[in-house]
Amino acid sequence: MLLSLPLPATVTVPLVPLQVPHVPSIPLLLLYALNVRTNPSALAATLLPLSVAEEFPSAAAMAQALAAHCERDDDVNANTCDNTNASAGGRGGGGSGAGGTIWPTLHRYTVYNQGMWKNVLALGLRDSRVMSVVQTVWNVTAESRKILARKRERQRQQQRE
Numbered sequence: 004m005l006l007s008l009p010l011p012a013t014v015t016v017p018l019v020p021l022q023v024p025h026v027p028s029i030p031l032l033l034l035y036a037l038n039v040r041t042n043p044s045a046l047a048a049t050l051l052p053l054s055v056a057e058e059f060p061s062a063a064a065m066a067q068a069l070a071a072h073c074e075r076d077d078d079v080n081a082n083t084c085d086n087t088n089a090s091a092g093g094r095g096g097g098g099s100g101a102g103g104t105i106w107p108t109l110h111r112y113t114v115y116n117q118g119m120w121k122n123v124l125a126l127g128l129r130d131s132r133v134m135s136v137v138q139t140v141w142n143v144t145a146e147s148r149k150i151l152a153r154k155r156e157r158q159r160q161q162q163r164e
Contacts, residue, residue: 024125025118032122035133043136050116050140062139066146073109074151080107106151109144116144 023029031049034040048056051065052072058064120141128134 024121025115028115028119028122032119032126032128032137036126036128036130038130043132046133047136047140050119050137051112051143055143059139062143062146065139065143066150069109069112069143069147070150070154073106073112073147076108077106105155106148109147109151112144113148116141 021029031046035043035046040046044056044059047059051069054072055065055068058068116137119137123134123137
């Protein structure tokens, strides 16, 4: 026998305004901050390509792998742009892309991972495992930018010689 109980006509849900530095990363961060998801390794695999996350715990190897991944991805995209835009009279890929950066893939990782790290700091996250993963991911991303910048500088010096 099923009992039918009257339902309230309205439901009141409390709303807590939240100001964060990077809105796009907050849903993922809240999944871990509220313990809906509990595996920090899965968080790293979400924030970085799997080939990079597999290099854990070596941050140096992760940074090298991220730089290589982004460089390959950008080369593929630049070649695709060259082939499709050249016939249409458009500008070829030439290494520039999102936001005018020469590393559009790394730029996307940088913006998102830096935003995630800023949110961790702004919200005062207390889960040390999640905080450690996000900090490592941000450090790896920042180091990858340095790796590619040094490589670019070496290439410029070689071209001058």
